[in-house]
Amino acid sequence: xxxxPNLIPVLDASADSIEADLxxxxxxxxxxxxxxxARRSSLWPVMFGLACCAIEMIATATSRYDIARFxxxxxxxxxxxxxxxxxxxxxxxxMAVPVRRIYLQMAEPKYVISMGSCSNIGGPFAHGYxxxxxxxxxxxxxxxxxxxxxxxxxxxxxxxxxxxxxKQEGVRGKRQRPEPSGDFSQMxxxxxxxxxxxESLFPPYLSKxxxxxxxxxxxxxxxxxxxxxxxx
Amino acid sequence: MYGLGIAKGMMTTIRHLARPPVTVQFPxxxxxxxxxxxxxxxxxxxxxxGCSTCAQACPDGCILVQTxxxxxxxxxxxxxxxxxxxxxxxxxxxxxxxxxAIQVGGPYNDVVTNPxxxxxxxxxxxxxxxxxxxxxxxxxxxxxxxxxxxxxPTEQRQHH
Numbered sequence: 001x002x003x004x005p006n007l008i009p010v011l012d013a014s015a016d017s018i019e020a021d022l023x024x025x026x027x028x029x030x031x032x033x034x035x036x037x038a039r040r041s042s043l044w045p046v047m048f049g050l051a052c053c054a055i056e057m058i059a060t061a062t063s064r065y066d067i068a069r070f071x072x073x074x075x076x077x078x079x080x081x082x083x084x085x086x087x088x089x090x091x092x093x094x095m096a097v098p099v100r101r102i103y104l105q106m107a108e109p110k111y112v113i114s115m116g117s118c119s120n121i122g123g124p125f126a127h128g129y130x131x132x133x134x135x136x137x138x139x140x141x142x143x144x145x146x147x148x149x150x151x152x153x154x155x156x157x158x159x160x161x162x163x164x165x166x167k168q169e170g171v172r173g174k175r176q177r178p179e180p181s182g183d184f185s186q187m188x189x190x191x192x193x194x195x196x197x198x199e200s201l202f203p204p205y206l207s208k209x210x211x212x213x214x215x216x217x218x219x220x221x222x223x224x225x226x227x228x229x230x231x232x
Numbered sequence: 233m234y235g236l237g238i239a240k241g242m243m244t245t246i247r248h249l250a251r252p253p254v255t256v257q258f259p260x261x262x263x264x265x266x267x268x269x270x271x272x273x274x275x276x277x278x279x280x281x282g283c284s285t286c287a288q289a290c291p292d293g294c295i296l297v298q299t300x301x302x303x304x305x306x307x308x309x310x311x312x313x314x315x316x317x318x319x320x321x322x323x324x325x326x327x328x329x330x331x332x333a334i335q336v337g338g339p340y341n342d343v344v345t346n347p348x349x350x351x352x353x354x355x356x357x358x359x360x361x362x363x364x365x366x367x368x369x370x371x372x373x374x375x376x377x378x379x380x381x382x383x384x385p386t387e388q389r390q391h392h
Contacts, residue, residue: 066255121317124292144347148320156258157341
């Protein structure tokens with residue numbers, strides 16, 4: 001936790017103030033490391049698999065590889081209870097919308113591992129029309145695990161790398177991963193329904209018809225007027 | 233006899249109790265990789281003639297070979313790049329290569345936080361091949377001894 005710079009007393013040469021200063025900082029640093037340790041030792045993944053990589057993800061959870069040794073064995077069926085999303089498999093454009101939606105439903109802090117060539121960059125379907133060229137166009141990715149599919153050891157290495165990243169970032173550190181832009185103009189035609197739905201899941205979270213509707217009721221704001229429509 | 237089935241079943245349970253755990257403690261110990269497992273590709277520049285058969289065999293098109301003819305008719309491999317983001321580890325390039333310059337056997341745990349690190353150019357591939365040879369007593373993955381048992385400079389490693 002960064003301290004308010006206004007609160008830092010001017011250090012003088014007396015030993016008292018230095019010790020007092022140090023003891024304060026020491027407490028905060030310890031809390032930080034304990035919180036980071038707790039966070040990275042209980043990464044619960046979403047129960048969520050897209051293609052053949054999911055089989056390898058399941059194999060990682062079996063007793064021979066035992067992902068429980070890293071505290072990540074509780075595959076939650078609800079994104080609300082999960083911290084980690086393992087995107088295991090080919091992300092088609094049609095599936096990109098649910099992937100983005102599940103990611104948005106997870107509670108912060110949330111982490112993403114992209115598993116396999118397909119979700120890294122599209123894999124053998126990279127030049128196809130139906131597959132997303134990398135899941136990082138839809139959700140921010142922390143760790144990339146190459147392979148087709150990756151061996152369970154590779155996924156465990158990815159998990160350990162993610163834990164290292166979490167350790168470095170700390171509790172309040174800035175996230176290093178790049179956020180997706182939400183711009184699909186180079187990939188999908190303008191009136192594509194999937195593109196409209198995907199863009200509605202990016203800030204400023206407009207609805208599918210492009211109007212700022214309420215998420216629950218679908219109602220337009222009171223002071224909203226359609227411009228250029230040539231109304232009554 | 234009543235209860236015989238239960239006794240048999242309990243015997244199985246007790247046998248499992250005495251069995252050692254099957255878990256492989258991965259970062260500390262690794263399972264032996266099967267001999268023909270398709271792990272990462274290792275490219276050895278001293279075996280490569282620049283024929284680009286591997287690039288033609290690759291279904292993803294993730295291998296780039298750029299060569300220049302020398303005066304004696306052989307090729308100088310100017311660029312050799314593998315896009316491991318795209319690679320699907322089918323090892324068709326390994327089957328295609330007539331000189332076994334590209335072989336499987338590399339590390340399978342090269343996880344990254346920046347995907348562009350997985351695009352490996354010639355110096356990076358040479359570095360990885362050197363790492364492999366150093367770790368494996370200068371023996372190629374196919375069992376043959378390495379041509380030169382030292383760190384090869386980039387250009388002198390060319391096949392003639």
